[in-house]
Amino acid sequence: MSLRQKPTARGKGLAPPTKSCVVGRSWAVSINGCRLWRQVPNGSRTLCRKREADTGGPSLPVPAQSLPQGRGPGPLAGAAAGRLAERSGARRGRRPAAPPPQAAGWRVRPRPARRAAAAAEREAPGRAMPAGGAxxxxxxxxxxxxxxxxxxxxxxxxxxxxxxxxxxxxxxxxxxxxxxxxxxxxxxxxxxxxxxxxxxxxxxxxxxxxxxxxxxxxxxxxxxxxxxxxxxxxxxxxxxxxxxxxxxxxxxxxxxxxxxxxxxxxxxxxxxxxxxxxxxxxxxxxxxxxxxxxxxxxxxxxxxxxxxxxxxxxxxxxxxxxxxxxxxxxxxxxxxxxxxxxxxxxxxxxxxxxxxxxxxxxxxxx
CATH class of the missing domain: 3.30.930.10 (Bira Bifunctional Protein; Domain 2)
Structure with missing residues (x-):
């Protein structure tokens, strides 16, 4: 574990992190409040492209068992993480990143589902097809x-x-x-x-x-x-x-x-x-x-x-x-x-x- 704080239980009782971290297979938010990381079996960390909103949700990290397979977490940034992001942006002279309007309840769609949706859109009746089509x-x-x-x-x-x-x-x-x-x-x-x-x-x-x-x-x-x-x-x-x-x-x-x-x-x-x-x-x-x-x-x-x-x-x-x-x-x-x-x-x-x-x-x- 790479934090100075120690959790009292896995995924619970942890103070808001001051740096991005991973606890076991749990998720943690980076200091700017705009990146989520997860630990994969080989020990490396994979970036989840997901912005978060200050929705008053639970503080991090969140146990990986609560995440669906192939999905990133939902709107998990708490008020403390949002304040950390604002302070970080102010110190670096940057404007804090505004959360997307659809952040609340937004989820990353699994890659196979995205492919299927794109194929359905291409074959949708009445859609203008590229050259070589109907x-x-x-x-x-x-x-x-x-x-x-x-x-x-x-x-x-x-x-x-x-x-x-x-x-x-x-x-x-x-x-x-x-x-x-x-x-x-x-x-x-x-x-x-x-x-x-x-x-x-x-x-x-x-x-x-x-x-x-x-x-x-x-x-x-x-x-x-x-x-x-x-x-x-x-x-x-x-x-x-x-x-x-x-x-x-x-x-x-x-x-x-x-x-x-x-x-x-x-x-x-x-x-x-x-x-x-x-x-x-x-x-x-x-x-x-x-x-x-x-x-x-x-x-x-x-x-x-x-x-x-x-x-x-x-x-x-x-x-x-x-x-x-x-x-x-x-x-x-x-x-x-x-x-x-x-x-x-x-x-x-x-x-x-x-x-x-x-x-x-x-x-x-x-």
């Missing part, structure tokens, strides 16, 4: 259906979309553009992390496929006929999304489209397994780029793709990865056209937007 349901995204085009044409269309989106004034429509297309021929692409060893490009080109190095995340992968490729060009500021949340939204989008097509078990796996998986088989590849809050590139969903092309590479740098497609998993032919409508419905649901069709020739070069 209040953003009227956000417009231009939809470009390019159809089956060469990779170079789709890449040029994406770059044009990015330029147009960056040139828009703040708040102007549309909030983004969604470019949907199907590769007209086989092509291997490498991301910013590489994945193609020296001489790898020549070997892959010798197979009759194209080869492109792109400014996107990820490693080496394949694009070809039978793939639904989506390039969302979105202003993340308009959607209230950080880049990591945008990637998660793309994965939820692909999973929702697969559920609508009859594959409810498709899901994302922890790193380094990127994309969408069915067990140990990869169904959808993902790689994005973001500059000045504008995204590009996106995902490729295997619908009826010739999966033998993947045998020539290590897909996404994951040794032993088995690739699959919607047709292989559903044991029937699933075309890109069949997968497009569920994909678009899932896109509007995940990104809380409205898709507006744009004529192909206005964005996609020949």
């Amino acid at each position: 209040a953003a349901a009227g956000r417009a995204v231009a939809l470009l259906r390019a159809g089956r085009v060469p990779f170079a044409a789709a890449q040029a269309a994406q770059e044009r979309c990015v330029r147009l989106q960056r040139a828009l004034p703040a708040g102007a429509a549309p909030a983004g553009r969604l470019l949907l297309w199907e590769p007209a021929g086989p092509v291997f692409t490498a991301g910013l992390r590489g994945g193609a060893a020296p001489g790898e490009e020549r070997r892959l080109r010798a197979l009759g496929a194209g080869f492109e190095r792109l400014r996107r995340g990820g490693l080496l992968t394949f694009h070809g006929p039978g793939q639904l490729v989506a390039f969302p060009v979105l202003d993340l500021r308009r959607f209230g999304l950080p880049l990591r949340a945008h990637v998660d939204a793309l994965l939820r989008l692909a999973a929702a489209a697969c559920r609508a097509l009859g594959l409810p078990r498709a899901r994302a796996l922890p790193p380094p397994r990127t994309g969408l998986w069915l067990g140990d088989r990869k169904l959808c590849a993902l790689g994005v780029h973001c500059g000045s809050h504008i995204t590009s590139h996106g995902l490729a969903l295997n619908c009826c793709t010739d999966l033998t092309w993947f045998d020539h590479i290590v897909p996404c740098g994951l040794e032993g990865t088995k690739m699959t497609s919607l047709s292989q998993e559903l044991q029937r032919h699933v075309s890109v056209e069949e997968a497009t409508e569920p994909f678009l419905a899932a896109f509007q649901d995940v990104f809380k937007c409205t898709l507006i069709t744009v004529p192909e020739d206005s964005e996609v070069p020949p």
Whole structure:
């Protein structure tokens, strides 16, 4: 015990303290009358952020047994403690701290209860939600259906979309553009992390496929006929999304489209397994780029793709990865056209937007 006075009984018969103190597991008020301390099992002292009022309550300390678990004490400052606080403030040249009006009967709410109350407030009906919530349901995204085009044409269309989106004034429509297309021929692409060893490009080109190095995340992968490729060009500021949340939204989008097509078990796996998986088989590849809050590139969903092309590479740098497609998993032919409508419905649901069709020739070069 660190006081000069000694209690006659625990928590009782103690004169008003002249310094902050702890008696066993009891509470004590500091000399300025604005801090409460309690002793924790390891012997350290924890500050309870609680102002007190001169309510004429009991003098301190108060036995810890009378305090609810996880709560600080109520308005425990007595008249003596209040006078000590005033004298202390006068000696230090400070104005005594005024007690808050709600001090009488005020209690510290436990942390779990505060979290639950905050969650209930966020979900309360009629509350204005942040960007990305239900209040953003009227956000417009231009939809470009390019159809089956060469990779170079789709890449040029994406770059044009990015330029147009960056040139828009703040708040102007549309909030983004969604470019949907199907590769007209086989092509291997490498991301910013590489994945193609020296001489790898020549070997892959010798197979009759194209080869492109792109400014996107990820490693080496394949694009070809039978793939639904989506390039969302979105202003993340308009959607209230950080880049990591945008990637998660793309994965939820692909999973929702697969559920609508009859594959409810498709899901994302922890790193380094990127994309969408069915067990140990990869169904959808993902790689994005973001500059000045504008995204590009996106995902490729295997619908009826010739999966033998993947045998020539290590897909996404994951040794032993088995690739699959919607047709292989559903044991029937699933075309890109069949997968497009569920994909678009899932896109509007995940990104809380409205898709507006744009004529192909206005964005996609020949």
